[in-house]
Amino acid sequence: MNNTVNTLLGSELFNGISEKELIRLLDTNNYKENNYKKGEILAQQHEVCNRLIILIKGSVRAEMINDGGKVIKVEDIKSPNPLAIMFLFGKKNRFPVEVTANEDCETLIISKKTLLSLFQDNKQLLQNFLDISSDYATRLSSKLTFLSFKTIRQKLAGYLLDLSMGESMFDLDRSQNDLAEYFGVTRPSLSRELAKMQQDGLIEISRKKVTLIDKEGLLNLVVRV
């Protein structure tokens, strides 16, 4: 339990909340601590999501299983993080995925009702929750921006301009492999496009070091007419 409190204090959701206050919140309200062995299922797909599950220790995977029993999508979530923060509210508040323990896990479970009470009880907690949700949605939105560019060159232009923060020289924050996956393209295609953009005098690149040469040209790529 002490361990749990310390873990929570270090998590984003309880950021800025004192140890005393956290203990008070947890004591005066209902919550459960559940442990899961490797392979156990934390949440079934399509099950109503009426509780916040906070991963204290371990990691889980989220899989979408379709009628044929095949896995569609996999996501890994590590502690200390809340699961399915997105699906606790909204019209369709059901788990879109099956959540399985990758290893032995410890979790803290707070019912939706309790959580709403906690929000009214503690402004900081509410604001943290809103911040986390908002950041999550912002990440999704920003990813959508890049994906909605049609060509790899456009995606790269948008990504690099965004990453540059106004600077001309900077380092890539992902490997080409990761970036290709993020864009939903193949790694050789991405690598080739980087080489082409260098040939065309838009950028210079060597491993992770990037220099923007023709900013105007890059900007033109991401302009919608």
Place this chain on the structure above:
Amino acid sequence: MNNTVNTLLGSELFNGISEKELIRLLDTNNYKENNYKKGEILAQQHEVCNRLIILIKGSVRAEMINDGGKVIKVEDIKSPNPLAIMFLFGKKNRFPVEVTANEDCETLIISKKTLLSLFQDNKQLLQNFLDISSDYATRLSSKLTFLSFKTIRQKLAGYLLDLSMGESMFDLDRSQNDLAEYFGVTRPSLSRELAKMQQDGLIEISRKKVTLIDKEGLLNLVVRV
């Protein structure tokens, strides 16, 4: 003002809140009513987003303007809806876009601080806000799912299976034009792929009427191995 109250009562954010309670909330707290003429700017790009703007009447457009003064992205928002609900919280709480009135507009403006107080004052309002945020993020997430499929055929398979809700026959909910834009592909390419999928015995399609013929085959398209 009476008009404002009625509009708000019919909006998602104040859904389930009684007229009396709404008047109480608005009376006991600070808010502003601002009107904008066509062409006026409601919010500058990069400006700190520290207030919720609710569009009571009219419509606005959101545009991303880059260094070169060119428009990157356009989104239209109609009343009665809150603007920038996503950017009120989170680390990067600045407007990512410039918001301009498409026509004469009426707005209700509530500061972030006041909004947080309202949330503590009224559980229903908080839950509505969380629901709206969650639904928004769910839509983004679901769009990302389709976009992350590489081929148009995969995107279509995912989209159609999702839309079918288990039924074999149903109607498309968008025109091919809209669907192509949603996927980020060209309309002829989408149309061609639909025709090919029909040739290959996966579906039958005539205008908006769709019949899923080979569900197993469609499922296989969206499975990640």
Place this chain on the structure above:
DNA sequence: TTAAATTTGTATCATTTGTTACAATTTAAG
């Protein structure tokens, strides 16, 4: 009802991207 506007079907050719394979380089592990 008729004309205009929108949506859909389809074809051709250019361009982009995927697939596969392999070598060079860098990083991590022992």
Place this chain on the structure above:
DNA sequence: CTTAAATTGTAACAAATGATACAAATTTAA
């Protein structure tokens, strides 16, 4: 330091998609 693993650079060919254009079908408005 040495070897293995991961990352990056490229190449050749196949496949998918874009761009453009035009006709047919359908819907909307007058």
